[in-house]
Amino acid sequence: MALKHLNVAVPDVAQTSVFFETYFGFRSLEVKGDNVIAILEDNDGFTLSISNFTRTETPHYPTDFHVGFVQESPEQVMAIYETMKADGIDVGKEPRTYGGRGTMSFYVTAPGNFLVEVLCIL
Numbered sequence: 001m002a003l004k005h006l007n008v009a010v011p012d013v014a015q016t017s018v019f020f021e022t023y024f025g026f027r028s029l030e031v032k033g034d035n036v037i038a039i040l041e042d043n044d045g046f047t048l049s050i051s052n053f054t055r056t057e058t059p060h061y062p063t064d065f066h067v068g069f070v071q072e073s074p075e076q077v078m079a080i081y082e083t084m085k086a087d088g089i090d091v092g093k094e095p096r097t098y099g100g101r102g103t104m105s106f107y108v109t110a111p112g113n114f115l116v117e118v119l120c121i122l
Helices: 013-024 074-086
Strands: 005-009 027-032 037-041 047-051 066-071 096-098 103-110 114-121
Touching (some): 013 027, 013 037, 013 047, 066 074, 074 114
Antiparallel strands (some): 096 103, 103 114
């Protein structure tokens, strides 16, 4: 079994879509309404939908909620980090290696105010 679809609710569908297209290689398959929902897909067939159906509430995610995008190498993690940093995104601490599973990662807050982990498994 594989997780192949996720929906995130955000205040600004267009802004969040651009973030995932720019830094994670998603491509837009469809935008419905006036940016009510955008359907994105990556090269592995993972579908990310980004929505704001009500337009009257701001979604709030729990403190530890995050989504992760696994990269193939530490160099790819660093490249995304450096690109985001150069683009003026607050990427926080540089990627670092964590024990246990042996991962290298960093966290960034995506438009929509939820965490994204960029990582590779060493």
